[in-house]
Amino acid sequence: MTIPVITGMRGDHVLARGSQNGRTGAGVMIKSFVGVEAAANPAIFEDLFRLRHEIYIVRRKWGALRAEDGLERDSYDNSDAVYLIGMSGEGKVNCGLRLLPTTVDHLFRDHFLHLAPMGLPQGDGVYELTRFFIATTRVAARHRQRMIAILGAALFEYCLAHGIETIICVTDAFLIPTMQSLHWRPRPLGLPSKYPEGTAVGVAIEISEDTLDRLRATHGIDGAVLDEPLDRALLAASLPAQMH
Amino acid sequence: MQPIEQKTLDFIAEIDRVDDSESVRLLFQRFLEVEIGFTNVVCLKVPNAAETLNSTIYFNTRPEAWTEHYVEANHIFSDPMVRELYKTYDPYAWSDVLNRRNLERDDLRIVEEAGEFGMREGFVVPIYQLNGYFGLVSAAGGKLELTEQMRSVLQLTSIYVHDKVARLHRALREQKARLSPREIECLKWVSAGKSDWVIGEILHLSERTVNGYIESAKRKYEVTTRVQAVLLAARDGYINL
Numbered sequence: 001m002t003i004p005v006i007t008g009m010r011g012d013h014v015l016a017r018g019s020q021n022g023r024t025g026a027g028v029m030i031k032s033f034v035g036v037e038a039a040a041n042p043a044i045f046e047d048l049f050r051l052r053h054e055i056y057i058v059r060r061k062w063g064a065l066r067a068e069d070g071l072e073r074d075s076y077d078n079s080d081a082v083y084l085i086g087m088s089g090e091g092k093v094n095c096g097l098r099l100l101p102t103t104v105d106h107l108f109r110d111h112f113l114h115l116a117p118m119g120l121p122q123g124d125g126v127y128e129l130t131r132f133f134i135a136t137t138r139v140a141a142r143h144r145q146r147m148i149a150i151l152g153a154a155l156f157e158y159c160l161a162h163g164i165e166t167i168i169c170v171t172d173a174f175l176i177p178t179m180q181s182l183h184w185r186p187r188p189l190g191l192p193s194k195y196p197e198g199t200a201v202g203v204a205i206e207i208s209e210d211t212l213d214r215l216r217a218t219h220g221i222d223g224a225v226l227d228e229p230l231d232r233a234l235l236a237a238s239l240p241a242q243m244h
Numbered sequence: 245m246q247p248i249e250q251k252t253l254d255f256i257a258e259i260d261r262v263d264d265s266e267s268v269r270l271l272f273q274r275f276l277e278v279e280i281g282f283t284n285v286v287c288l289k290v291p292n293a294a295e296t297l298n299s300t301i302y303f304n305t306r307p308e309a310w311t312e313h314y315v316e317a318n319h320i321f322s323d324p325m326v327r328e329l330y331k332t333y334d335p336y337a338w339s340d341v342l343n344r345r346n347l348e349r350d351d352l353r354i355v356e357e358a359g360e361f362g363m364r365e366g367f368v369v370p371i372y373q374l375n376g377y378f379g380l381v382s383a384a385g386g387k388l389e390l391t392e393q394m395r396s397v398l399q400l401t402s403i404y405v406h407d408k409v410a411r412l413h414r415a416l417r418e419q420k421a422r423l424s425p426r427e428i429e430c431l432k433w434v435s436a437g438k439s440d441w442v443i444g445e446i447l448h449l450s451e452r453t454v455n456g457y458i459e460s461a462k463r464k465y466e467v468t469t470r471v472q473a474v475l476l477a478a479r480d481g482y483i484n485l
Binding site for chain 1: 248249250252253256333334372373374375377392393396397404406
């Protein structure tokens with residue numbers, strides 16, 4: 001691993017580090033950002049929100065998210081959010097996801113509680129996953145599956161580094177097999193519920209090294225795909241989970 | 245929460261804990277009968293060009309006579325339920341397809357014949373995993389009304405049952421392709437272009453015995469030719485080409 005240097009607490013404006021080598025192929029590096037870093041990385045975040053617009057509003061036709069300015073953002077794109085963003089060598093976003101702690105407002109609890117009638121996992125070790133996407137307009141078809149696996153691996157690397165034990169997620173039923181291909185073992189929290197654009201279902205995913213190992217083995221990922229700012233990575237490793 | 249929701253989640257949790265396909269099948273059959281009213285189900289991977297349907301069916305509890313007839317009549321090429329698979333990624337009921345289409349004569353015939361075997365309604369769940377994997381679960385039975393909730397139940401349970409049996413099947417295949425030293429030796433000489441008789445001379449075995457080892461290797465790999473067995477053995481590192 002890299003030599004640790006602490007330069008600041010989470011919440012400071014810290015720029016993402018330069019890339020590690022693209023061992024994983026497909027020219028993808030996954031970087032993590034916290035919400036407050038958006039202002040310091042305007043080009044990346046505008047690119048991200050523009051892509052999300054293309055995918056969720058134009059292609060998936062999620063009418064509820066309609067936006068005037070061609071950018072898809074909601075109230076959960078705030079300082080508590082964590083973003084894992086994949087970029088090409090030229091700095092163009094080609095995949096991403098958003099995480100929110102369940103100790104603050106999040107989508108599942110605020111709008112989809114009916115998808116978890118037995119109760120929703122919540123707490124310091126539980127984060128919500130939303131907006132997991134691959135930019136199909138920018139990524140050649142032959143690279144997409146691998147990119148899904150890489151982003152999925154990045155998610156697990158991040159969670160393991162930060163003491164996140166469980167991920168909750170509202171997803172489309174047809175995507176559960178994809179999660180299963182990644183060895184995620186999503187546990188359904190309720191029956192699927194039909195909405196105009198698809199079928200929504202809530203799932204919980206337990207984080208483990210074993211899952212990451214299997215994911216890497218099946219999808220031919222040699223090592224780490226997540227590039228975290230050194231200080232944040234070290235901080236994550238040294239603080240107890242509660243402080244995240 | 246409604247009882248069916250709890251039962252569905254419990255069923256999925258139970259499936260997760262089971263470790264053989266037979267048990268998964270039995271549990272699913274019972275669940276379908278009790279909670280939905282369906283009497284049979286087929287669960288399979290849709291074969292790619294290199295595979296035969298026989299080797300990719302995980303389980304099939306349709307009436308045997310129906311399956312035989314279906315295969316003999318090549319219904320797979322004219323079954324409207326199969327054609328629907330090319331049009332949508334979403335699950336669908338037989339009645340969805342039948343109500344919507346102008347049925348051709350061939351279609352009507354299949355529908356009638358299925359009815360004679362007690363099948364008048366069914367629900368098909370296509371399953372797409374990464375790496376091009378395409379599978380499906382198709383449950384069927386006598387005429388019944390499928391509510392939105394029943395469809396949700398069918399979709400969710402089908403996804404988890406399918407994943408479980410596919411994993412068990414894969415694990416079994418990985419276990420199965422364990423060749424014996426004799427099988428390996430014989431395949432090595434096959435790859436060198438030797439006939440069974442010559443191999444027998446080399447290894448001091450009868451031609452028939454050699455043939456037996458090669459057939460055994462083919463069976464373990466679930467292939468139909470010795471060339472395929474040789475290629476797979478090379479892939480698995482048993483022999484060098």
